[in-house]
Structure formats: structure tokens, C-alpha cells
Amino acid sequence: xxxxxxxxxxLVMGMTNKKSLKCEQHMGHRAMYWYKQKAKKPPELMxxxxxxxxxxxxxxxxxxxxxCPNSSLLNLHLHALQPEDSALYLCASSQVDLGxxxxxxxxxxxxxxxxxx
Amino acid sequence: xQQGEEDPQxxxxxxxENATMNCSYKTSINNLQWYRQNSGRGLVHLIxxxxxxxxxxxxxxxxxxxxxxxxxxxLITASRAADTAxxxxxxxxxxxxxxxxxxxxxxxxxxxx
Numbered sequence: 742x743x744x745x746x747x748x749x750x751x752l753v754m755g756m757t758n759k760k761s762l763k764c765e766q767h768m769g770h771r772a773m774y775w776y777k778q779k780a781k782k783p784p785e786l787m788x789x790x791x792x793x794x795x796x797x798x799x800x801x802x803x804x805x806x807x808x809c810p811n812s813s814l815l816n817l818h819l820h821a822l823q824p825e826d827s828a829l830y831l832c833a834s835s836q837v838d839l840g841x842x843x844x845x846x847x848x849x850x851x852x853x854x855x856x857x858x
Numbered sequence: 859x860q861q862g863e864e865d866p867q868x869x870x871x872x873x874x875e876n877a878t879m880n881c882s883y884k885t886s887i888n889n890l891q892w893y894r895q896n897s898g899r900g901l902v903h904l905i906x907x908x909x910x911x912x913x914x915x916x917x918x919x920x921x922x923x924x925x926x927x928x929x930x931x932x933l934i935t936a937s938r939a940a941d942t943a944x945x946x947x948x949x950x951x952x953x954x955x956x957x958x959x960x961x962x963x964x965x966x967x968x969x970x971x
Binding site: 745747772774781782783784786789791796797831833835837838843844845846847848849850851852 | 887888889891898899900901902903906908909944946948950956957958959961962963964966
């Protein structure tokens with residue numbers, strides 16, 4: 742079992758639907774991440790939250806909208822997605838990188854497998 | 859842009875054999891990490907090696923780091939079927955740290971029972 746919980750595990754949605762992906766961790770981590778992963782490729786960073794504030798947006802289209810309601814929860818709101826957005830969406834958390842010691846190990850959930858019809 | 863880049867190879871080995879995979883990167887780093895991803899699962903952190911370390915062990919894993927060559931290797935000894943997975947290296951994307959990891963392309967390892 743992973744310490745980062747993602748729901749749902751699978752999601753099929755049409756291009757006009759609105760849905761949300763959810764992520765929860767109780768490790769006290771103050772950095773949380775969303776990644777997109779295509780088959781046989783490495784994860785691609787989408788967003789980073791540090792102390793509940795958005796610190797990195799990797800030029801992600803506005804049809805993806807992140808939200809961090811509190812230090813344990815991370816949401817990704819989806820609207821008007823395209824077929825090419827079909828992928829595995831991974832959430833991760835870590836201690837905040839203080840810069841001197843380098844990036845901290847990230848703990849990943851098992852992802853949401855998203856299919857856009 | 860991704861800094862960690864493994865040699866793009868898929869390994870197929872017999873159970874009990876050793877598996878070695880490599881990673882190269884382009885800029886100065888604070889540390890380098892290795893992750894494993896089993897099919898259909900999330901990534902699992904395996905080991906972190908700091909820029910001032912040359913070698914690190916964790917169970918059956920041995921990681922080396924050569925900062926002069928900007929490269930790292932991961933050795934899995936006495937492989938098991940459960941080691942079948944994709945393995946990614948990841949480096950700091952910014953030396954001064956901003957919680958951004960740069961993942962390599964990944965190596966797929968198949969261990970045949």
C-alpha cells in the first residue's frame with residue numbers, strides 16, 4: 742500500500758465533462774506534485790505546490806486546474822479535455838526542498854488512469 | 859528539459875543474475891535519485907546519492923555516482939522476478955532547488971524466473 746492515496750483509480754470521461762482527481766497524504770509533507778505519464782515514458786511535471794501555494798506551473802493548458810485545499814489534499818480539476826490528455830496522472834508528495842540539501846525523495850500514489858473519449 | 863538520461867536499453871535477464879543500468883545528466887546537481895515503477899503502479903523511491911558521495915548501497919542495490927562524468931549507475935544484484943519494472947533516475951533540475959525533479963527516459967528490466 743502506498744502512503745499517497747489517489748482517487749479514482751480509473752476515469753473515463755467525454756470531452757465536455759468536468760471531473761476532479763483527488764490526492765491525499767498524511768506524512769506531513771508540505772510539497773505536493775501532479776505529473777502526467779504516457780505509456781513507456783517518464784513522468785512529466787505539471788504542477789508543484791509548496792506550503793499550499795502554487796509554486797510551479799509547467800505551462801499546463803488551462804483545462805487542467807489544480808487546487809490545494811489544505812496541507813494533506815491536492816485536487817486536479819479537469820474540463821474540456823482532449824483525447825491526447827489520456828494518460829496516467831500521478832500525485833506525489835515530499836518534504837520541501839530547502840535548496841541546500843537538494844530535492845527530497847518523492848512519494849507517489851498509484852495514479853489515476855484517465856481516458857478521454 | 860530532462861537532465862537525467864538513462865542509456866535507452868531494455869534488459870532481459872535470468873533470475874539470479876545482476877542487472878546494471880546507467881544514467882547521465884547535464885548540469886551540476888545536489889543529488890541523484892533512482893526510482894522503480896512496476897507496471898500499472900506509481901513510482902517508488904529506491905535510493906538517493908548526494909553529489910559528494912561516490913557509492914551507496916541499499917540491500918541488493920548499489921548506486922555509483924561520477925560527477926566528473928556526470929553519470930550514475932544502478933546495479934541490482936541477485937535479481938528476482940519481482941524486480942521486473944521500469945527504473946528511472948532523477949536529478950535536481952535547478953542546483954538551488956525548487957522541488958523540481960528531472961526524470962530520465964527509464965530502463966525496462968524483465969527478470970525471467
